Amino acid sequence: MSSETRPDISRGAKHLVDNFPCLSTVPDGCVLSREALSEPVAFGSVPVIDVGGLEDPTRRVRTVEEIARACEEWGFFVAINHGVDSPLMEMMLQLVAKFFELPFEEKMIYSSSDEACPVLYGSNLSSDKGMHARHWRDYLRHFGRPFNNNTCELWPTNPSEYREVTKTYLEEVWKLAMKLAGAISEGLGLDSNYMERVFGEGSQIVACNYYPKCPQPDLTLGVSAHTDRGGITILMENDVEGLQVRYRGKWVPVPHVAGSYLVNIGDCVEIMSNGKFKSVEHRAVVNKRRERIAVAIGNGPGYDVIVKPISELISKASKGPSHEPILFKDIRFKEYTTAEMKE
Numbered sequence: 001m002s003s004e005t006r007p008d009i010s011r012g013a014k015h016l017v018d019n020f021p022c023l024s025t026v027p028d029g030c031v032l033s034r035e036a037l038s039e040p041v042a043f044g045s046v047p048v049i050d051v052g053g054l055e056d057p058t059r060r061v062r063t064v065e066e067i068a069r070a071c072e073e074w075g076f077f078v079a080i081n082h083g084v085d086s087p088l089m090e091m092m093l094q095l096v097a098k099f100f101e102l103p104f105e106e107k108m109i110y111s112s113s114d115e116a117c118p119v120l121y122g123s124n125l126s127s128d129k130g131m132h133a134r135h136w137r138d139y140l141r142h143f144g145r146p147f148n149n150n151t152c153e154l155w156p157t158n159p160s161e162y163r164e165v166t167k168t169y170l171e172e173v174w175k176l177a178m179k180l181a182g183a184i185s186e187g188l189g190l191d192s193n194y195m196e197r198v199f200g201e202g203s204q205i206v207a208c209n210y211y212p213k214c215p216q217p218d219l220t221l222g223v224s225a226h227t228d229r230g231g232i233t234i235l236m237e238n239d240v241e242g243l244q245v246r247y248r249g250k251w252v253p254v255p256h257v258a259g260s261y262l263v264n265i266g267d268c269v270e271i272m273s274n275g276k277f278k279s280v281e282h283r284a285v286v287n288k289r290r291e292r293i294a295v296a297i298g299n300g301p302g303y304d305v306i307v308k309p310i311s312e313l314i315s316k317a318s319k320g321p322s323h324e325p326i327l328f329k330d331i332r333f334k335e336y337t338t339a340e341m342k343e
């Protein structure tokens with residue numbers, strides 16, 4: 001390809017696709033290694049759990065068991081009847097879609113070379129940094145909870161309803177996260193408020209991911225294999241599937257279930273559970289036909305919380321026939337989230 005016709009990747013994935021409608025190949029440099037792309041894919045079923053059962057005293061114990069089993073075996077589950085208002089979910093998704101539709105220059109207001117910037121717009125396609133370098137994804141990332149000082153004032157002002165709707169959405173997602181934290185605590189044999197108490201004021205990271213249509217989806221990825229650092233990730237997608245979960249060494253695609261959330265355990269809950277509940281690797285693939293939008297909210301402990309295996313679990317284990325070693329070191333959440341970014 002001559003340099004005049006070589007597509008410009010410097011403005012990210014969406015800009016490239018919008019401006020080269022006839023693009024039939026993934027630009028040089030964006031083709032990922034054969035090893036990264038050739039891992040086996042298998043069909044299996046990520047558990048679908050009716051979390052509405054947590055609200056019903058006759059079904060609570062069974063629902064807690066289902067959640068605990070999913071956290072042990074898959075680290076993931078699809079949550080239905082989760083209680084978050086569907087018009088609110090739809091509104092949030094539409095505002096994120098509108099944000100990505102803005103002119104490039106307007107989105108660039110939020111770009112920065114500092115990865116730790118509290119609000120960050122960028123593209124993995126045009127970046128050669130980090131584990132997702134040259135991947136087919138544009139993103140907007142910012143902090144949510146704790147809502148102090150000027151947290152929300154840093155968020156985008158366009159679309160105009162973005163701040164207000166996002167704040168309401170994050171509060172609802174936090175309620176759901178704490179409901180699930182209750183089930184996870186009970187699943188570990190603790191009282192249902194245990195994890196919520198440890199999380200304290202809590203923290204949230206908002207990751208809005210935009211994956212445009214890709215001419216050669218087999219040659220690239222949206223996001224490569226990683227685990228989430230926080231506690232409980234709650235992810236909503238438009239009606240396009242793309243997430244894959246590592247299960248018994250193979251990649252298992254998660255089918256889209258309308259109105260559901262994809263829930264996964266992050267590193268903090270794995271540490272707190274001393275490895276009983278798994279923070280499992282996942283990745284996002286892209287496709288030729290439809291753009292995919294995924295809004296992932298990482299719900300974690302407050303930044304000053306020391307994340308460590310829960311002492312009750314350790315002492316219980318050590319009384320048992322097989323002494324269970326403490327598998328993780330204590331670490332302050334703030335240091336854990338900023339240590340050598342994996343993303």
Ligand SMILES: O=C(O)CCC(=O)C(=O)O
Pocket residue numbers: 207209223228235242243282283284294296
């Ligand atoms: O977009 C997805 O489906 C996955 C995104 C993800 O794993 C993340 O943002 O941590």
Ligand SMILES: [Fe+2]
Pocket residue numbers: 226227228282
């Ligand atoms: Fe993730």
